[in-house]
Amino acid sequence: MSDGEYVLEMTGISKSFPGVRALNDVTLRVRPGRVHALMGENGAGKSTLMKCLFGIYHQESGEVALDGKKVKFHSAKDALESGVSMIHQELLNVPHRSVRENIWLGREPVIKVGPLRLLNHRKMHADTAALMKALDMDINPAERMGGLSISKQQACEIAKAVSYNASVVVMDEPTSSLTETETAHLFRIIRDLTSKGVAVIYISHRMSEIFDIADEVSIMRDGQMVGTYPIAEMDEDKLIKLMVGRDNTNRFPPIDAQIGEVRLEVRALTSADPRSFKDVSFELRRGEILGIGGLVGAQRTELVESVFGLRKISSGEVRVDGKKVEIRSPRDAIAKGIALITEDRRGSGIFPLLSITTNTAMASLSEYLNRLGLLRHRKIEDEARKYNESLRTKTPSMATLIQNLSGGNQQKVLVSRWLMTLPDILIMDEPTRGIDVGAKYEIYTIMAELVQSGKSIIMVSSEMPELLGMSHRIMVLCDGRHTGTLDKAEASQESIMRLATQFE
Amino acid sequence: MGSKQATSSFEQKKGLSAFVSKNTNLVTFVTLAVVLGLVTGGRSFAWASVRNLMIAESVRAFAALGVGMIIITWGIDLSIGYVVCLVASVAASFAQTPDYTAALYPGVNFPLWLPFLAGILTGGLFGLINGCLVAYGKMHPFIATLGTMSIARGFQLIYTRAAVVGSLKDSYKVIAQGSVGPIPNLAIYVAMACFVVWIVLRHTRLGSNFYAIGGNAMAARVSGINVRRVQISVFTIAGLLYGIAGCLLSGRLGLANALTANGMELDAIAAVTVGGVSQTGGVGTMSGMIIGVLTLGIINYGMTYLGVDSYYQLLVKGFIIIAAVYFDMKKYAKRA
Numbered sequence: 001m002s003d004g005e006y007v008l009e010m011t012g013i014s015k016s017f018p019g020v021r022a023l024n025d026v027t028l029r030v031r032p033g034r035v036h037a038l039m040g041e042n043g044a045g046k047s048t049l050m051k052c053l054f055g056i057y058h059q060e061s062g063e064v065a066l067d068g069k070k071v072k073f074h075s076a077k078d079a080l081e082s083g084v085s086m087i088h089q090e091l092l093n094v095p096h097r098s099v100r101e102n103i104w105l106g107r108e109p110v111i112k113v114g115p116l117r118l119l120n121h122r123k124m125h126a127d128t129a130a131l132m133k134a135l136d137m138d139i140n141p142a143e144r145m146g147g148l149s150i151s152k153q154q155a156c157e158i159a160k161a162v163s164y165n166a167s168v169v170v171m172d173e174p175t176s177s178l179t180e181t182e183t184a185h186l187f188r189i190i191r192d193l194t195s196k197g198v199a200v201i202y203i204s205h206r207m208s209e210i211f212d213i214a215d216e217v218s219i220m221r222d223g224q225m226v227g228t229y230p231i232a233e234m235d236e237d238k239l240i241k242l243m244v245g246r247d248n249t250n251r252f253p254p255i256d257a258q259i260g261e262v263r264l265e266v267r268a269l270t271s272a273d274p275r276s277f278k279d280v281s282f283e284l285r286r287g288e289i290l291g292i293g294g295l296v297g298a299q300r301t302e303l304v305e306s307v308f309g310l311r312k313i314s315s316g317e318v319r320v321d322g323k324k325v326e327i328r329s330p331r332d333a334i335a336k337g338i339a340l341i342t343e344d345r346r347g348s349g350i351f352p353l354l355s356i357t358t359n360t361a362m363a364s365l366s367e368y369l370n371r372l373g374l375l376r377h378r379k380i381e382d383e384a385r386k387y388n389e390s391l392r393t394k395t396p397s398m399a400t401l402i403q404n405l406s407g408g409n410q411q412k413v414l415v416s417r418w419l420m421t422l423p424d425i426l427i428m429d430e431p432t433r434g435i436d437v438g439a440k441y442e443i444y445t446i447m448a449e450l451v452q453s454g455k456s457i458i459m460v461s462s463e464m465p466e467l468l469g470m471s472h473r474i475m476v477l478c479d480g481r482h483t484g485t486l487d488k489a490e491a492s493q494e495s496i497m498r499l500a501t502q503f504e
Numbered sequence: 505m506g507s508k509q510a511t512s513s514f515e516q517k518k519g520l521s522a523f524v525s526k527n528t529n530l531v532t533f534v535t536l537a538v539v540l541g542l543v544t545g546g547r548s549f550a551w552a553s554v555r556n557l558m559i560a561e562s563v564r565a566f567a568a569l570g571v572g573m574i575i576i577t578w579g580i581d582l583s584i585g586y587v588v589c590l591v592a593s594v595a596a597s598f599a600q601t602p603d604y605t606a607a608l609y610p611g612v613n614f615p616l617w618l619p620f621l622a623g624i625l626t627g628g629l630f631g632l633i634n635g636c637l638v639a640y641g642k643m644h645p646f647i648a649t650l651g652t653m654s655i656a657r658g659f660q661l662i663y664t665r666a667a668v669v670g671s672l673k674d675s676y677k678v679i680a681q682g683s684v685g686p687i688p689n690l691a692i693y694v695a696m697a698c699f700v701v702w703i704v705l706r707h708t709r710l711g712s713n714f715y716a717i718g719g720n721a722m723a724a725r726v727s728g729i730n731v732r733r734v735q736i737s738v739f740t741i742a743g744l745l746y747g748i749a750g751c752l753l754s755g756r757l758g759l760a761n762a763l764t765a766n767g768m769e770l771d772a773i774a775a776v777t778v779g780g781v782s783q784t785g786g787v788g789t790m791s792g793m794i795i796g797v798l799t800l801g802i803i804n805y806g807m808t809y810l811g812v813d814s815y816y817q818l819l820v821k822g823f824i825i826i827a828a829v830y831f832d833m834k835k836y837a838k839r840a
Contacts, residue, residue: 310726331728340726348726351719353786362716363727365709374707417727 007032007199013062022048026225035200037210040220042462085161086170095146100128103160151182170201205295244493252469257451260286269316276302277480289457291471298477300460304427308333308340339418343429352403359402360384364420387416408439429460464493478502529780533799540806561801562690566749567772569701570742572793578718578785579645584769586656587630591750592760595623596669599676624747631743635736670759680755702790718785778828
């Protein structure tokens with residue numbers, strides 16, 4: 001085992017969350033001086049595995065060995081000091097401080113003056129400059145971090161990793177916000193690192209990059225390691241098959257809805273944020289479930305939140321029942337019969353310290369006022385109870401605080417909230433995220449009942465089986481572009497994945 | 505670990521211990537009142553004592569109701585003391601006896617409604633400005649109201665030329681100082697304000713929106729609530745309450761000067777915190793706010809009665825506020 005062939009060995013790693021087996025006996029071995037790609041669908045367990053490596057999660061079984069020696073990191077700092085470093089998708093730096101201060105953060109060189117320890121700015125500057133020179137990076141150590149381009153900030157993260165004499169560098173979707181030339185530069189830096197014997201674990205969904213930069217690829221699926229292959233033995237089709245290969249039976253209720261006229265029409269919608277979606281058009285019919293698929297960062301949430309008036313658009317139009325509408329705020333959207341159940345149940349869904357009744361009624365209080373403008377509490381409670389009962393929310397009472405319910409029941413309360421606004425169109429963003437399997441089926445059943453009663457649903461989902469099992473049509477986004485829409489008949493995990501990875 | 509807690513939170517709690525844990529602030533208040541009653545040999549229960557307590561705490565109650573609602577929306581208001589001071593001075597300046605030569609408007613006999621109108625509008629205007637700074641200026645309410653606090657103080661000194669606004673008309677003073685039978689007018693006004701605040705918090709959409717914004721502002725926005733308008737509303741309503749407080753205070757004292765109501769913001773914030781209004785937003789009731797005011801009042805009264813040096817009273821008050829916040833945090837951290 002300690003023959004020095006591998007710099008990092010993670011063997012037999014298992015990790016569970018309540019109701020979910022996130023990692024099941026996963027083994028990953030990484031050789032020095034190689035780029036090791038780690039691939040898999042959303043939720044396959046890639047980030048969970050990396051979090052176990054860095055001690056953010058603690059695995060139930062399995063061990064990590066570095067250079068043949070068993071290690072256990074308790075924090076990212078721990079890992080860094082042992083030479084394992086991670087470059088996150090979203091940059092974690094201090095934007096208002098200089099490059100050099102960011103690189104030496106937490107271990108600044110000091111000069112001792114009697115009992116005082118003063119910062120040695122000169123040494124910090126010189127060391128940073130030397131580091132940048134060695135890595136062939138053109139970055140001024142005195143520059144403010146936040147003033148640099150994203151790619152240069154990322155380069156600084158890499159420099160920081162090198163400054164710790166890292167032997168393993170993990171990169172999580174490092175090119176997601178880079179231009180082509182910036183990506184080329186990043187790849188030069190990566191090759192430079194590997195030529196010095198550093199191992200790079202490269203997490204990405206972008207096929208072309210993987211074939212460009214990786215030496216080996218490991219593929220994960222449903223919390224398990226499918227296998228590790230030399231990149232020369234791989235092609236795109238094989239990779240996709242390995243990533244999605246899984247059976248898909250009887251997890252979804254039958255949907256027997258009459259598809260009717262067009263209810264919602266979105267034409268050439270473009271986000272006000274230039275990094276987000278561009279020129280997206282689609283339509284939604286009565287009784288239809290339109291799935292929206294894509295990888296993390298495909299801008300699906302941004303798209304539906306813009307339709308709902310939570311985010312600004314720069315151009316394009318939205319039509320409801322053939323009439324052009326201006327939706328500037330959620331209020332406008334609700335008035336037009338549109339509802340949105342957001343993906344972040346805790347962050348933008350529940351009011352944790354309020355009761356089930358209040359949580360259910362919050363979006364439709366104006367419909368329950370008496371002649372004096374006061375709330376009709378009894379009517380509100382009756383209605384809230386009616387919706388929650390019809391969705392089979394399990395709660396000891398309507399006065400229970402929502403934070404005491406399980407995720408699945410919280411989600412049912414949120415669906416009740418939106419049904420109480422009497423919407424025609426429900427947008428559900430990741431409707432079953434963080435919900436256990438049994439409750440998932442119940443949510444699916446509710447969705448089927450809703451479309452059978454003539455409502456229309458847009459479902460954003462990162463789960464392939466869910467998209468395939470529930471949608472009449474599936475629209476796929478990649479990098480903010482609409483790369484295709486598949487009918488139920490022609491949709492498969494492979495065809496969705498192909499559209500979802502159509503990077504320009 | 506979590507299973508035992510989870511099941512216990514699903515059980516409907518019954519009995520005395522449940523009542524105590526649900527009404528901590530009321531139980532604290534009653535306990536203190538009984539202890540004080542025993543210590544004073546029942547004299548603290550005499551009507552005269554109760555009456556004094558009501559009069560002493562009435563103005564603070566208005567401020568507490570205002571800032572209590574603001575804190576429910578996850579805001580804070582530091583401008584209370586000097587806004588009330590400015591309001592008291594403005595109101596008093598229109599209520600001075602016409603033959604008083606040092607009056608701000610000597611020789612003018614204003615109608616009795618004018619000081620109230622001017623005072624309440626001043627308070628409401630400051631509330632509106634605070635609300636706009638928070639809602640549209642996207643400023644942290646701590647900083648926004650720190651600024652308006654200084655502005656209110658400046659206006660007060662400029663307007664009064666740093667002099668005492670005194671010699672108020674009897675017809676004005678009696679509005680605050682009078683009684684209906686044994687009950688002081690001030691207590692009646694407070695009761696009326698409590699009723700209105702209770703209606704707002706419990707029975708209007710606006711009140712529900714306060715809790716929603718304080719509990720989860722993002723979810724409130726997604727639910728179609730106009731968060732900015734609600735923020736402006738809560739600060740403006742609070743400002744109107746400070747306006748009433750300032751008018752009544754000048755009437756009760758018979759004057760206004762630069763020291764009037766100084767530090768009232770801290771007393772009011774302390775009172776509502778003791779009364780169970782959570783600093784993390786989304787939690788609090790009208791009755792809790794009033795119980796908080798009375799609790800701090802009874803502590804002051806009791807310590808004065810027992811002859812505790814007023815400097816030590818400050819220490820005790822400080823400890824009580826810290827303890828209240830500590831237990832409040834524990835209460836909600838446990839369930840999250």
